[in-house]
């Protein structure tokens with residue numbers, strides 16, 4: 001009961017998802033808006049499948065790439081202004097800050113204070129060990145939404161998303177690390193991606209009985 005009351009308090013002050021969608025539409029490019037709607041629709045399907053809070057899922061999906069259009073310089077200066085922690089890898093690859101920054105904007109501009117929504121927005125790019133259901137849903141929806149290119153492994157990941165989310169997170173990180181190691185120097189891969197991979201690989205191995 002207490003939890004229900006807390007949720008209601010968040011909801012009263014929090015922006016409505018339809019209004020947020022209109023606000024997001026005004027600030028992102030057409031292509032990014034298409035992606036965001038793809039994430040929203042996919043995340044909504046996953047929320048139905050796994051019983052996640054519907055409105056929270058849609059709000060997180062709509063907010064997740066709100067800041068992705070900022071330049072590297074702007075991304076760093078906005079993060080510094082808000083005293084957000086900036087790792088060495090983020091300093092060198094400022095686009096990695098766009099999730100953290102979107103969560104900060106969500107709080108400031110739209111009164112979004114639900115820690116689960118803010119966590120899902122913050123961690124949507126790299127994931128993190130022991131994610132909540134909503135965090136796994138947004139992380140997965142961002143990777144598999146229908147506008148994404150059909151890269152190797154995508155078909156299996158999309159199918160697994162509706163079977164086992166932890167296994168899906170493992171498969172996504174495995175694919176991402178393989179892709180990044182072949183395309184950029186391994187030193188520029190965010191350490192959270194490796195940490196997430198190791199954590200979900202462990203769960204994968206336990207399920208397989210290894």
Ligand SMILES: [Fe+2]
Pocket residue numbers: 064065068098124125
């Ligand atoms: Fe993103």
Ligand SMILES: [Fe+2]
Pocket residue numbers: 035039064065142
């Ligand atoms: Fe995204």
